[in-house]
Amino acid sequence: MIELHALVDYENVQPTLKELERLAPGFTDVWLFHGPHQLHQATQFAEDHDKVTCVPRSGAGPNALDFHLSFYLGYVAARCPAAAGRCVLNIYSPAPTNSAMPANASALGTSPHSHQPSSSANSRPV
Numbered sequence: 001m002i003e004l005h006a007l008v009d010y011e012n013v014q015p016t017l018k019e020l021e022r023l024a025p026g027f028t029d030v031w032l033f034h035g036p037h038q039l040h041q042a043t044q045f046a047e048d049h050d051k052v053t054c055v056p057r058s059g060a061g062p063n064a065l066d067f068h069l070s071f072y073l074g075y076v077a078a079r080c081p082a083a084a085g086r087c088v089l090n091i092y093s094p095a096p097t098n099s100a101m102p103a104n105a106s107a108l109g110t111s112p113h114s115h116q117p118s119s120s121a122n123s124r125p126v
Helices: 017-023 036-048 064-079 095-107
Strands: 004-009 029-034 052-056 084-088
Touching: 004 017, 004 064, 017 084, 029 036, 029 064, 036 052, 064 084
Parallel strands: 004 029, 004 084, 029 052
Antiparallel strands: none
């Protein structure tokens, strides 16, 4: 069984465990990225469910949590090269950023909604 790590932007998306299972079916690990004002909710979520790791946001600013999540995505990919990853977040950027994402994903040979590896020999699931 392939490990599936779900990285959740809890600052902008607060899924229930049932919703998370629909968004990242078969997840094995959950990384819950939260802001300082969400410590109680994030800790409660982690206490209620196995395999949840709370990750408090470091730094401040409009994209601090996004950068933190990106760093951990690289960390998970390096520690678990055979694992797959699913980021659960709310994208609310201006249209030019959003419209570029599907084109970039297609250029990489993958879908922005899939955690499946592309057919490229150098790519692997993250």
